[in-house]
Each structure stands twice: as structure tokens, then as C-alpha cells.
Amino acid sequence: GQQVMQIPQYQHVQEGEDFTTYCNSSTTLSNIQWYKQRPGGHPVFLIQLVKSGEVKKQKRLTFQFGEAKKNSSLHITATQTTDVGTYFCAAPQGGSEKLVFGKGTKLTVNP
Amino acid sequence: DAGVIQSPRHEVTEMGQEVTLRCKPISGHNSLFWYRQTMMRGLELLIYFNNNVPIDDSGMPEDRFSAKMPNASFSTLKIQPSEPRDSAVYFCASSIGGAFTDTQYFGPGTRLTVL
DSSP, rough: OOOOEEESSSSETTTTOOEEEEEESSOOOOOOOEEEEEEOOEEEEEEOOOOOTTTEEEETEEEEEESSEEEEEESSOOOOOGGOOOEEEEETTTTTTTEEEEOEEEEEOOO | OOOEEEEEEEEEEEETTEEEEEEEOOOOOOEEEEEEETTTEEEEEEEOOOOOOOEEEETOSSTTEEEEEEEEEEEEESSOOOOOOEEEEEEEEEEEESSSSOOOOOOEEEEEEEO
């Protein structure tokens, strides 16, 4: 079925390094959402992108939605240990437009 | 607001037993979602209610799984009989509206282990 592909699956960085996760779809998306799940925690909504080419920033986090609305990225500048967790993209897909989550990118940060 | 409340937080049971997971959505939210999270399959939507009515249950694995929402403040997910492959973290989430464009607020989850 339709799915949202997310890469990489894992990313280990040194504190202070940048981090990027990518989300790709074979179909055009109406919108894309990003969530963060801390170890042992639950997914927490970060942001939603709707417009083609949209870029949104939250402090050190930059979210982009591709011009064709088929891909998206989350970039973290100068990672901190508090950024540790799994980052998921999610998009409504299929006839029912139910939210489909990517497999997530697990970020670990070495202090 | 207390957020989405789930109980129990942990459940350990033996194969063949009935398991009931409970969820209280955020007050005023009209949509409720049940998800299952495993390492292999990630986060999967099981069923979605809008105004207490099941809208999409295509993600429910099989007849052993059932979900109800008798009122706007309570939902249950039941597994009967449970099997070891049902071991996972089950999340309940709620949102204000009925569209998947609305922000979903997740509960803390129930970690289910079936021995």
C-alpha cells in the first residue's frame, strides 16, 4: 500500500553536529506532519507543512516541504543531547486520508 | 488539561487471556485514534472514531481485536484471545476535528506483553 519512506533509519552524531532526516512519498501529499518521540515516551506533534516549498523554523529545527509536495525534511542545527529521540513524518494517504507514519529516524547524540 | 489518559500503563498477560486497554481523550476533542507501535512495523493506525462513531477500522489486525467508544470521554480496545504477537505499545490519540490535518495528541501508551 501507499507509504511514506523515511531515511536514515538511525543517525548518531556528536553534540554540536547537524542532523537531517528525509521523508519521501511516491504520491503528492496534501500535508505532512512531523512528530518527535523521546525514548520510552509518546509521539509529540512538532509541526505541519501544507504549502508547496514551505519552510518553517522552530529554534534550531528547520522543516521543509518539497515543491512537488512529495518529500519533506527536518534539519536540526547544532544538535544537543535534548534532541535525542525518534523523529517521525506522517501524512494523510489513501482514500480515507488516514495518517500514515514513516518508520522514523532514531537520533542519538554523543555528548 | 490532563492530556490523553491511558490505562493501564503496563500489562503483562498470558496467551489466551482477554486484554482491555482504556483511553480518555482530551475534553472537547471529537476524534480518537488507536495506534500500535512495534519495532518491526512501526506506528500503525488500528481504528479511528469521529464523534464516537468508528470511521475506519481497516487497520484492525483481525477479529480478535475490537474497539468501542460508548461516549465522548471513553474508549476501549479489547483483544480476545491475546497472542504473543500482540505484544506492543498501544497508543491512543485524540484531535479536535475530524480531519487528519488536525494535530493529534498522543497518550502515554500501554505497553502490552503477552507471554
